[in-house]
Amino acid sequence: MGNGADSYRRYLDGDETAFDEILKEYRSSLTFFINRYVKDINAAEDIAIDVFADLIVHKHRYNFKTGFKTYLFMMGRSRALDYLKHRNKFIIMELSEAENELVYEAVIEEQILADERKRIVNEAIGKLPPDIQVAIHLVYFEGLSYKEAAKIMKKTEKQVDNLLYRGKSMLKKILGKEGELLI
Amino acid sequence: MMRSAEEFSNEVKRRGEKYLLQRRKNRNRLIVTCTPVVLCLIVGTIILTSGYKEYSENSDTGYEKENYVNENDSYITDYSEDEIINKEFQSETGMTESEKSDLNINSIQEEDSFLTGSYDKQEYSCEIIRVSENENTFHSFFYDSEQVNKILELMEKMISSSTDFAEKKLQRYNKADDYYILVFTQPSEENKTYYLYGNYLMVVFDNSETGIVYETEYDVIKEFTDFVSAFIDNY
Numbered sequence: 001m002g003n004g005a006d007s008y009r010r011y012l013d014g015d016e017t018a019f020d021e022i023l024k025e026y027r028s029s030l031t032f033f034i035n036r037y038v039k040d041i042n043a044a045e046d047i048a049i050d051v052f053a054d055l056i057v058h059k060h061r062y063n064f065k066t067g068f069k070t071y072l073f074m075m076g077r078s079r080a081l082d083y084l085k086h087r088n089k090f091i092i093m094e095l096s097e098a099e100n101e102l103v104y105e106a107v108i109e110e111q112i113l114a115d116e117r118k119r120i121v122n123e124a125i126g127k128l129p130p131d132i133q134v135a136i137h138l139v140y141f142e143g144l145s146y147k148e149a150a151k152i153m154k155k156t157e158k159q160v161d162n163l164l165y166r167g168k169s170m171l172k173k174i175l176g177k178e179g180e181l182l183i
Numbered sequence: 184m185m186r187s188a189e190e191f192s193n194e195v196k197r198r199g200e201k202y203l204l205q206r207r208k209n210r211n212r213l214i215v216t217c218t219p220v221v222l223c224l225i226v227g228t229i230i231l232t233s234g235y236k237e238y239s240e241n242s243d244t245g246y247e248k249e250n251y252v253n254e255n256d257s258y259i260t261d262y263s264e265d266e267i268i269n270k271e272f273q274s275e276t277g278m279t280e281s282e283k284s285d286l287n288i289n290s291i292q293e294e295d296s297f298l299t300g301s302y303d304k305q306e307y308s309c310e311i312i313r314v315s316e317n318e319n320t321f322h323s324f325f326y327d328s329e330q331v332n333k334i335l336e337l338m339e340k341m342i343s344s345s346t347d348f349a350e351k352k353l354q355r356y357n358k359a360d361d362y363y364i365l366v367f368t369q370p371s372e373e374n375k376t377y378y379l380y381g382n383y384l385m386v387v388f389d390n391s392e393t394g395i396v397y398e399t400e401y402d403v404i405k406e407f408t409d410f411v412s413a414f415i416d417n418y
Contacts, residue, residue: 019192019196020192023188023191023192023195027188027191045185045191049191049194049195049198050198052195052199053195053196053198053202055199056195056199056200056202056203057199057202057203057206
């Protein structure tokens with residue numbers, strides 16, 4: 001159990017500031033992860049807000065047995081898939097709005113991918129199949145274990161392992177020999 | 184447009200409150216909607232259960248409540264009239280079915296039933312059945328209220344003179360050779376002491392001149408038997 005679980009327990013005990021700690025710690029990573037699915041940073045942020053709001057509404061849903069981050073990301077994935085199911089195929093937006101979105105995405109990326117190597121990998125994995133993208137994201141960017149990643153993706157550890165193996169092979173092709181060293 | 188950390192936090196809390204409120208509203212709506220349904224279901228279940236309970240209590244013997252037969256009841260609705268007579272006869276005389284068939288009583292009763300007479304129209308009815316080992320069986324109906332009154336009067340005397348009338352009668356019945364069986368019906372008067380089975384009275388008496396049925400009240404018995412014998416002879 002990480003700090004997130006401790007903060008959430010304190011929040012449930014009546015400490016309101018503990019919730020702000022959760023937001024501060026997980027806001028960017030959750031939004032970035034959701035964006036991996038929805039490819040729309042505003043929508044990803046909106047979904048992330050809903051995920052955090054869910055912590056307020058369903059206070060006793062989290063059992064403190066799984067990792068708090070895993071729990072948040074599971075909810076994030078579920079809501080992201082739900083969003084994809086119901087959203088319009090084509091989103092019409094103002095050019096300025098689109099520009100803003102790109103800026104916002106870059107800011108989030110900057111927050112998450114402080115490491116230059118990770119940024120290079122992030123660009124490369126954008127070209128991979130969605131499942132492989134998510135598996136690499138969870139294991140290499142979020143530092144989750146295979147088991148936690150498997151739980152979030154609702155797959156077995158073996159499947160996650162296979163996805164990562166295939167991902168590595170593909171990245172090698174995309175990034176050349178350097179790619180192998182990056183991950 | 185990217186939100187600041189504070190905006191993000193406020194938005195999360197605002198939505199959290201909104202969803203909580205929505206959830207409470209939905210729960211209340213659910214309660215308001217479901218409560219009458221649940222109540223109806225509970226009431227319905229209670230009614231059905233009590234109905235079933237009553238039915239199962241009544242159907243212990245395989246009969247509905249209306250047809251329930253209590254062995255102690257004198258008025259047995261599920262029995263035919265002939266069966267009622269047989270049952271009463273057996274209970275009164277203590278005779279078995281085979282003994283009764285020896286006396287040809289079954290054939291007598293099958294011949295006609297006094298109940299099928301003018302039961303509703305007449306104030307009194309009386310059936311006299313003569314049972315003899317030597318003679319053919321015989322039965323008759325009294326519809327003359329004067330004659331029946333006379334018989335009733337005599338019977339009353341006879342019964343009041345002996346407290347253990349039924350017992351003596353049974354004893355005599357088993358020993359005697361020749362009998363008359365009287366079955367009275369007097370629906371309008373239920374307080375007569377000799378109405379042994381509700382509306383029915385079955386009296387068995389010895390018709391032989393030599394046999395003394397009731398030593399203490401011989402004259403009364405004789406008067407009665409004479410009257411009945413005379414009536415039967417003249418019928």
